[in-house]
Amino acid sequence: MVLLPVPLIWRRRAPVSVFAATTGLFVVAQAIGAQSPAALVVTLTALYAVARYRPARFAWPAAAVTVLPGFGNRIEDGPAWGAFVAVSAITVTVVLVGVNQRTRSAYLAALEDRAERLEQDRDQRARLAVADERARVAREMHDVVAHHLAVIVALSDGAAATTAVAPERAADVMGQVSATGRQALGEMRRLVGLLRGASAPEAGTRAPQPGLDDIDALVDRVRAAGVRVTLRRDGVPGDWGPGAGLAVYRIVQEALTNTLKHAGPHAAAEVSLCYRAAGADVTVLDDGAGRAARPPEPSDRHGLAGMAERVTAYGGRLRAGPRHGPGWQVHATLTFDRTEPT
Structure with missing residues (x-):
């Protein structure tokens, strides 16, 4: 017992x-x-x-x-x-x-176990969302900084070259430099406001994201920097939402920025926007100022990677590279609908 x-x-x-x-x-x-x-x-x-x-x-x-x-x-x-x-x-x-x-x-x-897996999945989704948002903000920062700085550098070079012979022209160019710098500063403040959150003091004064209606002003800034830009539109844009307009704008902006940086202010470029019922075709060609273009180094492909991400977000295709002869070409085919990409 x-x-x-x-x-x-x-x-x-x-x-x-x-x-x-x-x-x-x-x-x-x-x-x-x-x-x-x-x-x-x-x-x-x-x-x-x-x-x-x-x-x-x-x-x-x-x-x-x-x-x-x-x-x-x-x-x-x-x-x-x-x-x-x-x-x-x-x-x-x-x-x-x-x-x-x-x-x-x-x-x-x-x-x-299910609650733990759901929590891990939630944390993973949150990390992916943060990474995607960081990539989006980094892409926007690159587009804003690269474009406006390229325009400012070109305008400053032009002002320096004309100061001795045409002071009035130099003063006008420096005014354009100032306006471009203010615009870049405003866009940078808007992006910083996005990072700070809706409670940031600048939140109430943010400007909307650029879109299709802002392409003319973009072309004018590049023309002021010395590049001869021809803009051609075919068709009528649909009601695609602000994200679609931003994608087209940024693709044109990046392509013209690359023309200004690599071909110089004496190049000529042609921008063609073909609007279809379900999307748009964006083509930007430049003559390279008479010089043959070379593929960029892997460390200098941030702009092309940003364009590719924007095109992929809308299920499109991107071709970018040297032309047959002098110059560079960018051709993007985007497919839009009424639903913004996630």
């Missing part, structure tokens, strides 16, 4: 072995005539451990091992079935409680 409950110490780790040990000790105790009400309690505790920590295929055979000896004794001793029925009912109840607890624990573990 003293040894009988000792195996219960390991009931969580090895419930089947513990049940076998307690059952064996119980049989030995019965054989030598040792009697105690605790004997059945110990056996039922070991049976509960089997049902609680092992699958049901282990629990019900263990329950049969507990009940069947009593059934045999009732056959030998006579028709006193009350105690047998009571013990059998308690045994089945113990097994059912153990199986229910095991099922509940498995269900709770599955819920916890």
Whole structure:
């Protein structure tokens, strides 16, 4: 009787072995005539451990091992079935409680695992969203800084070259430099406001993103820097939303900026905008100021990568590279609908 409950110490780790040990000790105790009400309690505790920590295929055979000896004794001793029925009912109840607890624990573990996976997925989505937003802001910053600085540098060079012979012309050019710098500063403040959030003081004074209607002003700035730009439009733009207009604007801006940086202010460029019902074709060609263009170095492809990302966002195609002869060409095919890309 003293040894009988000792195996219960390991009931969580090895419930089947513990049940076998307690059952064996119980049989030995019965054989030598040792009697105690605790004997059945110990056996039922070991049976509960089997049902609680092992699958049901282990629990019900263990329950049969507990009940069947009593059934045999009732056959030998006579028709006193009350105690047998009571013990059998308690045994089945113990097994059912153990199986229910095991099922509940498995269900709770599955819920916890699902909640953890959902939390990880949420965090991953949040990180991806932050990375996408950073890439978008970096792309906008590159477009704004590269374009306006290229225009400012070209205008400053022109002003320096004309100061001695035409001071009035130089003063007018420097006024354009100032206006371009103010515009760049305004766009930079707007982007910084986006990074700070809606509560930033500048939020109420932000200008809208540039679009199709701003391409004429863009072309005029590049013309003022010295590049001879021809703008041609075919078709009528659809109701595509501000994102589509921004994509077209930035593609034209980046292409003209590259013309200004690499071909110089004495180059000529042609911008063609062909609007279709489902999208637009954007083509920018320059003559390279009579020089053959070379593919850019991998470290100097940020502008091309930004254009490719904008085109890909609308399921389009981008071709950019040297022309047959002098100059560079950019051709983008974009597909729009009423839904902005995610």
